Amino acid sequence: MSKKFPIALTVAGTDPTGGAGVLTDIKAFHSREVYGMSAVTSLTAQNTLGVQDVYNIPVDFLNAQLTSIFDDELPDAMKSGMIATADMMEVIKGFVEKYRIPYVIDPVMIATSGDNLIDDKAIDYLRDHLIQTALCITPNIIEAERLSGLSIKTEEDINRAAKIFINDLGVQSVIIKGGHLKGDAVDYLFTKEHVQRLSSERIDTNHTHGTGCTFSAVITAEIAKGKSLESAFKTGKNYITNAIKNTPGIGKGNGPVNHFSYKGE
Numbered sequence: 001m002s003k004k005f006p007i008a009l010t011v012a013g014t015d016p017t018g019g020a021g022v023l024t025d026i027k028a029f030h031s032r033e034v035y036g037m038s039a040v041t042s043l044t045a046q047n048t049l050g051v052q053d054v055y056n057i058p059v060d061f062l063n064a065q066l067t068s069i070f071d072d073e074l075p076d077a078m079k080s081g082m083i084a085t086a087d088m089m090e091v092i093k094g095f096v097e098k099y100r101i102p103y104v105i106d107p108v109m110i111a112t113s114g115d116n117l118i119d120d121k122a123i124d125y126l127r128d129h130l131i132q133t134a135l136c137i138t139p140n141i142i143e144a145e146r147l148s149g150l151s152i153k154t155e156e157d158i159n160r161a162a163k164i165f166i167n168d169l170g171v172q173s174v175i176i177k178g179g180h181l182k183g184d185a186v187d188y189l190f191t192k193e194h195v196q197r198l199s200s201e202r203i204d205t206n207h208t209h210g211t212g213c214t215f216s217a218v219i220t221a222e223i224a225k226g227k228s229l230e231s232a233f234k235t236g237k238n239y240i241t242n243a244i245k246n247t248p249g250i251g252k253g254n255g256p257v258n259h260f261s262y263k264g265e
């Protein structure tokens, strides 16, 4: 039988309260009418107040999950989020290279609550070996600083960081997200050829848990449908702006975003 929906895969950690990681990714895929699959890298005990504990899945078992998926059906696109160790990254890189699947990397390092989610060796592996395998990487300002080695305060700094990503680190394209800067929420897509700048008004809220996961999941879903990266970026931006604006108001801390109400392009 031939499949009736595009398929997107997320390789990431869990958040039992559903705000970040694989659960928010699957909600975003579903909301974009894309069939979702997941391979779990770490189980976390976390909520809107912070991360209480982390259990990393043994690397062989991550390999087993990915083997189960790829032996059965090839996803049209995949993304990764929290990948706690370099060993896990090596396994994921093997699948991406073997199956040549369009791959979006959200280089998750630290939770909104300030808790570290991946170790230093993993950050080095991400910078030196993994980001080169992706169609696009989606760092926030802190992640872009860590990977590029620059301090980023202005639009000029963002341009300089993008040059490092593309010219020195060998990345195909990068979306640097301005969610953590002051003023409007401005994101930039850089490829070798051009820059696309998307801006929205900053929404005054602390309910931004999982915004980066959701944004990259929507982009991955659109790529799975065969949309261009530029078009996927626009949909991701519209979706996340609406999702933050219509917060479901869950939890006592940094709450999650809304997956119900965006039906646009």
Ligand SMILES: Nc1ncnc2c1ncn2[C@@H]1O[C@H](COP(=O)(O)OP(=O)(O)OP(=O)(O)O)[C@@H](O)[C@H]1O
Binding pocket: 020, 110, 111, 112, 139, 140, 141, 177, 178, 179, 180, 185, 186, 187, 200, 201, 202, 203, 204, 205, 208, 209, 210, 211, 212, 213, 214, 215, 237, 240, 241, 244
């Ligand atoms: N207060 C806000 N108002 C409007 N848009 C926002 C706001 N905060 C973040 N965004 C948007 O949400 C998306 C994710 O950006 P952000 O920089 O928060 O990523 P992140 O830090 O990786 O997210 P996460 O909280 O999941 O770690 C971007 O499109 C960004 O512009």
Ligand SMILES: Cc1ncc(COP(=O)(O)O)c(N)n1
Binding pocket: 012, 013, 014, 015, 020, 021, 022, 044, 046, 081, 082, 108, 110, 111, 112, 113, 208, 209, 210, 211, 212, 213
């Ligand atoms: C499993 C997992 N993946 C990603 C994040 C980052 O999301 P946020 O920065 O919004 O806490 C997280 N907290 N947990």
